[in-house]
Amino acid sequence: MTPSEENYLKAIYQLGETSKASISTNAIAEKMKTKPSSVTDMIKKLSDKKLILYRKYKGVSLTDVGRISALSTLRKHRLWEVFLVEKLHFTWDEVHEVAEQLEHIRSEQLIDRLDQHLGFPRTDPHGDPIPSKDGNYKKFIKKLLSEMAVGSEGICIGVKDSSTAFLSFMDKNRIALGDKITLLDKEEFDGSLHIKVKDRPLQISSQIACNLYIEL
Amino acid sequence: MTPSEENYLKAIYQLGETSKASISTNAIAEKMKTKPSSVTDMIKKLSDKKLILYRKYKGVSLTDVGRISALSTLRKHRLWEVFLVEKLHFTWDEVHEVAEQLEHIRSEQLIDRLDQHLGFPRTDPHGDPIPSKDGNYKKFIKKLLSEMAVGSEGICIGVKDSSTAFLSFMDKNRIALGDKITLLDKEEFDGSLHIKVKDRPLQISSQIACNLYIEL
């Protein structure tokens, strides 16, 4: 499996994550930042290898083997992101490009040991779940805090904007990844929220709420 | 710079490390496990980019720019080897293949932070020195313990064979990387050595001595 093939499978997986429908050539081309004709070339190759199902002009979908491969790449990508943030102190928006390269390193042992070294994390720094080694992928529900229903609760698992300004706000208000957050009330006037962070009451603006991902 | 170009420059550097003479096409082909004709192709490319000096039929040598590039790759390779051994608990002979891949990841920030994370190591797990960021490369003298002169001393910086059998021998006899070792005497009869390890006297066989690298 070449890096390019891995990237295509990952893109197809991510495009199909929401809907079961088949994925169009143009959608893949846009995501991969290539031309549709290049996509057609690769599609044929992946189809020959039985990694995707392909009917001309009708788009593609992953086979089981293809899906497992895509999840494996996604797993590597997200584990490396955790490594970069937790061990090398990258910020959450610096990691993507480097992880795009690291995800293609071929060594099963490497990724197993990295997983262990990181303490078997369940989510990456953006709050997205990390597929398990056997390709299981608990697609838990991730919402912005601003989209939560009053009275519901969840775990803070990531941020959308990871500017230093926002991260220092998090620090000052003692909100960290893994904290349990309950939405107590919404203010009509300005959309600000009354929340509880680990049983500590706090009031935050709607801008802040739009930046915090919560696992329900 | 493509991974392939980096590999060629690294190979040329390593072949030229000892002698100042120019490096032959066949020598490069053997090291890279490619055919001489492939080497000629790449040589032309590197020469066009002014990374090597090339005269037809006369072999090549690195330019200053080429040497800096080779040292940069070597630096990455050896830092990754340290990471794999120290942080992910690979054994010293499992790391090479993976480091061959990791050395081509493009991110200056990544390698700087990795260096810091590892505590700015001076040598890799095989005892070879790690070039500094600015391309300086203290080529210190590395010898097998068996090659040392009676009465001389040095620091244990690596092993040749890293089988578990040998590593457990090291453990049992409390010899570790970084330990100061003095060669007190050689036994005529069987070649065994009397040494001091951090002022603790010890007798070891010649087989053991052939496996330990010492920095003088």
Add this chain to the structure above:
DNA sequence: ATAATTAATTAGGACTATCTAAATATTTAG
């Protein structure tokens, strides 16, 4: 239902890195 628009595919080319086989240069041995 057909024309216009959009999407997808094909044809053909470029570039990288490799190879084999043939040709040429250099070195070595008699």
Add this chain to the structure above:
DNA sequence: CTAAATATTTAGATAGTCCTAATTAATTAT
């Protein structure tokens, strides 16, 4: 010093990935 052996280069082919331009299929709008 020339012939044989060895080393190196050239020529031409292949595989992978991408591209542009042209063609064909599918969808949309009138």
